[in-house]
Amino acid sequence: MMITLNKRTGGLILVIWLFAVGAGGAEPQGDFVMVVNADNEVTTINRKDAELIFLNKQRSWPDGKNISVVINENPKIYDSFSHTVLRRSSQQFLVFRKQMLFRGQGMPPPTLKTDKDVVAFVGEHVGGISYVSPDAVTQAVKVVSILQ
Amino acid sequence: MNILCSIRCKIWACGSVALLSYLAATLATTWVNNETKIFITHAQRIDLPLLSKGDLANSLFNTQSQEYENGLLAGEQVEVHQANILHNQIAPLLDEMVQLSDINNNNDLSPRILSLRDEYNNYYVMASQYYLEAVQKNDIFAFRNEIHQLGKLQASLSVDFKEVAGRLQEIINEDFEKNKQRIDFLTRFLAIVFTLSLLIAIVVVNWLANREIIDPLGKLKLMIDNFGRGRTIEKPQSSRRGDEIQELASSFWQMTSDLQLITVSRNYVDNIINNMSDSLIVLTPDLTVQTTNHATLSLLRFSKEELEGRPFRTIFSHDEKSIVDSLFHGFLEGKVVANIEAFYTGYNELPIPVLFSASPIYLPDGTLQGISCMARDISELKEQRDNLEFLANFDKLTGLPNRNLFFDRLTVTITEARRYNHLFALLYLDLDNFKPLNDKYGHPTGDLALQEVARRLKETVRDSDTVSRLGGDEFAILLSRIKDAGEATMVATKILDIIGKPFLIRGDQSTLGISIGICLSSTEISNANDLVKNADMAMYAAKAQGRNRFVLFVQDQI
Secondary structure, eight states, X not given: OOOOOOTTOHHHHHXXXXXXXXXXXXXXXXXXXXXXXXXXXXXEEEHHHHHHHHTTOOOBOTTSOBOEEOEEOXXXXXXXXXXXXXXXXHHHHHHHHHHHHHTTSOOOOOEESSHHXXXXXXXXXXXXXXXXXXXXXXXXXXXXXXXX | OTTOOSHHHHHHHHXXXXXXHXXXXXHHHHHHXXXXXXXXXXXXXXXXXXXXXXXXHHHHHHHHHHHHHHHHHHTOHHHHHXXXXXXXXXXXXXXXXXXXXXXXXXXXXXXXHHHHHHHHHHHHHHXXXXXXXXXXXXXXXXXXXXXXXXXXXXXXXXXXXXXXXXXXXXXXXXHHHHHHXXXXXXXXXXXXXXXXXXXXXXXXXXXXXXXXXXXXXXXXXXXXXXXXXXXXXXXXXXXSTTOHHHHHHHHHHHHHHHHHHHSOOHHHHHHHHHXXXXXXXXXXXXXXXXXXXXXXXXXXXXXXXXXXXXXXXGTEEOSSHHHHHHHHHHXXXXXXXXXXXXXXXXXXXXXXXXXXXXXXXXXXXXOEEEEXXXXXXXXXXXXXXXXXXXXXXXXXXXXXXXXHHXXXXXXXXXXXXXXXXXXXXXXXXXXXXXXXXXXXXXXXXXXHHHHHHHHHHHHHSOTTSEEEEEETTEEEEEEEEESSHHHHHHHHHHHHHHHHSOEEETTEXXXXXXXXXXXXXXXXXXXXXXHHHHHHHHHHHHHHTTSSSEEEOOTTTO
16 A cells, blocks of 8 residues: 655645644744655554654564664754654754763664765665655655654 | 678678669660760761762762753853863762771672762763763764763663662661660660669668678567566577677677676565565655565565555554654664564554564665565564563462562662652561471462462452562562551451461362561661561561461561
8 A cells, every 4th residue: 555645735734734833833944754664564654653753762663673763954854854743843852862862761863964865774774764855755765644 | 701790891781782783783874875875976977977978979970960961962061071070079979988888887888889989980981081072072973872871871870879879868767777776675674774783782682681780680689688588598609700790699698697697686586585584575765565575475464465555654563652653754864773673563453573674775866765674573582582581570380470570579669669758568478387288288289279379369459569479388468559557457457368268179178377577668678678578577476476467567676
């Protein structure tokens, strides 16, 4: 079952709007899509699950595979992702990751600077998950829709 | 126990027991106080500093961690430096805690603090290096592995610091609790020690006092009581030399023995007094009978109760009443009376002649305590004496005064007649023909005749006159006071008449005659012998004139 996300779907816009209203922060600077390894069977993901995954609190997929998170520091989508999925500012997310590292609570996910690197990383890791600009998606990765 | 000889030692022994128990209680108290002091000192020097240092270390470590975190998160080197500086306080604190925990000798705590210190030092070496570098690079994730490792270490250390501080609190609480229980136990222990000491002191002091003081004194008192009651006292056994109470008992026993030798017991005196044959009466100063002996009771036939308390005047009498008064007065003045004849009056109110002596009894202060009256019953003696006196002055056959008494009375009569100038007469009588009668009937019959003559003569004269048998058949009559010669001749006539009456002797009637010579008193004759001689002459004149008649002596006529 493959679902192709249209970047202009009203649902997503609604989601983003809702988030923007809920977070009370600035407007997202760009759209992003959640991508997983192409071999991953997952097609949708709950926002909450995604938050848990990126906050290093959920470590495996339903089929038991280890989740390999990578943070995309592409400034165009980083803030948007942070606000939409994690519901906090990118700075807060950074502090969170630093704290996690400092307090030894866990190893924070690796960071990559460009969509290309991110797509490559996710494509190489079976349990990989990240977010990229929609136009950076390749066949090596699969876009999963975020359910609110 | 020879050490407990003197009374001082005995008292000291009792006191020492009490003092020893007091000392034991004091030692126990000291020991308990010392135990408490040790605990407080331990708490003051080790437990409480350990606790405060543990808390401080925990707090400093948290501050340090917070500053590292702040420094790292904010990328501020200053805060990392400040955190590093805190190490200068934490490390010495941990060192001190290690030392204190060594002294605390809690098996669990010491290795734990030691390992905490080592882990912290290791952590710090890494932290001071990597955190600073990370901040300098402004990229915490550059040393992600090291910082993650450090983070885990820091988290673990944070737990350890907290646990050590908590454990210290627990241990100290346990220590306090344990010592509280120990102090409770020691308090009970002290109470028991005090009670036991007191009980032991009471029991031992009582036992010692009884054994060493009270019992020996009780025995001594018994000895004294027995001595007071006149009982025999056994010699006290002296088992210990130098025992003062026993020596006192021995001295007392020795004194009683000596007293028995040098004094007499009341019993002894009573025995003597009661076995006396003479009467002893002790009078009070108011002259009533106080004490008597058996001899008095048997003499007077009174019971002891009847006699005691009776006025002496009702018992004692004398021929002359004035002497009694004088004697009684003399008693009170302490005069001694020796061997006077007096009379006691007994139960039957008959006078008992006694030889009486009395002497005063004085108290040591000189006041009169009483009068001791001794009396010897002289009834028999007096009787014998009266008999002798009778024999000396009276004729045994006729009971008439004999020649001695007659001459005595005659002498008295002469003296009185001369003094008062009155007349008296002496009649000299001799029986006529008495010898043939005596020869015929024998002496016993003659004696009977003489007795009859004596009786008739006495009948004839007044009671105040004296009829005397001078010897054989010779009699004399003294008419002590007469008016004139006629009275004397009248008496002579009566005598002639009454003697002339027949005598019935052994069934035969006989007659006796009597010749009488009368001599009247005169101023010329002052000699009794002369008077008798004159009367005798007159009597012979009567014989010569034919017998059975009287002749009045007239001077120069016979």
